Amino acid sequence: MPDRRTVLSIQYLRAVAAILVVIFHASDNAFSIGMSGVDIFFVISGFIMWTTTIAAGTSPQTFMERRLIRIVPLYWAMTLFTAFISLSPPSLGLGYDVAYLVRSLLFLPSDVSIPGHPLLLVPVLQVGWTLNLEMFFYAVFALGLFLPPRARLWFVGAAISTPVFLGLVVGDRLPVALRFYTRPELLEFVAGVLLGAAYAHGRSPKGAAPAVLLCAGAVILAAAGQPALNFRALDWGLPALMLCAGALAFEDGLHRRPSALMKLLGDASYSIYLVHIPMLAVLRKLFGWSAGGPFDAGRTLTLTALATAGCVAVYFLFEKPVDRALRARLLKRRAPRPGLSQDA
Secondary structure, three states, X not given: OOOOOOOHXXXXXXXXXXXXXXXXXXXXXXXXXXXXXXXXXXXHHHHHHHHOOOOOOOOHHHHHHHHHHHHHHHHHHHHHHHHHOOOEOOOOEOOOOHHHHHHHHOOOOOOOEEOOEEEEEOOOOHHHHHHHHHHHHHHHHHHHOOOOHHXXXXXXXXXXXXHHHHHHHHHHHOOHHHHXXXXXXXXXXXXXXXXXXXXXXXXXOXXXXXXXXXXXXXXXXXXXXXXXXXXXXXXXXXXXXXXXXHHHOOXXXXXHOOOHHHHHHHHOHHHHHHHHHHHHHHHHHHHOOOOOOOOOHHHHHHHHHHHHHHHHHHHHHHHHHHHHHHHHHXXXXXXXXXXXXXXX
16 A cells, blocks of 8 residues: 555545535535435545554554544534524423434434435434444444454455345344444445455556546436436445545545645545534525525535535534544553553
8 A cells, every 4th residue: 555644535535525415405405416425435434444454453442442533522512512402492492302312422323214214314413324324334343353354354344234135135124223224325335445455455446547437427427316226335335436446546646736625625524524514504594595495506506615614614623623632632541651561
């Protein structure tokens, strides 16, 4: 694997994925291709988890500590903020059941779904359904870290694929919360892990990359209108994998002419993803723009740009300093105490 701490092509795709999701919601769901940003995120997650742990010999405990530090603070803050604004005077009673709020904070699915999507079980912060899947993937991956790399690859693939295929066979007989863990999008994490393993061994597309990217874009566009197979892991997950694989072929060129803006948006992509819906709601209120109605390209672009800028501010003011402080505290806790031997 190239001796670089940041894979810029993947970092830039994180930015692209986040902006796609923002456009989707800024357009009141009219820009349906924006939903594919979630699938790109899942593939990227699998890729990053593999490439950042394969050489370092990361322990399961260290892995989960780092993941929790990265994911939990902002998610909890946004979840509690969303619950808080649901307070309804004069009773000041929570608009959410307390058990539902607790399950949301613990990344556990509840039986609250969006009409027409019975398996899209949403927490208090609706976009958090993807984090529930992420946490499942992290738990499986952490267990895999007890194994050597080759066995880990097989274990992660089997442990995630088995529930998906089980859901295809007996899904209707499973409790709704368990069926959530049979969603086909979970296969996209596996695809990312496999891509990461290939990249770590120096295998990535070169001359065919532009064709790969174009084909992936065409497939995503076709799927956005009418999914051909009604199986998201293939309709959008496969093109997302192709996009990531094709982007890796441009890695050397990107390092020769890096983009500070795309790097920043990639760094802030988690804040953009979690915060953009409340940010859009605030902006609509300020401008007096109601949700719904016919698609308006100018309004969509304005909302996307301003919401993204606001989310980047949240990244600098909250996510980045909190992440840095918690990581420093973790390192300090692990540092050997003065006067004690390593055997103490």
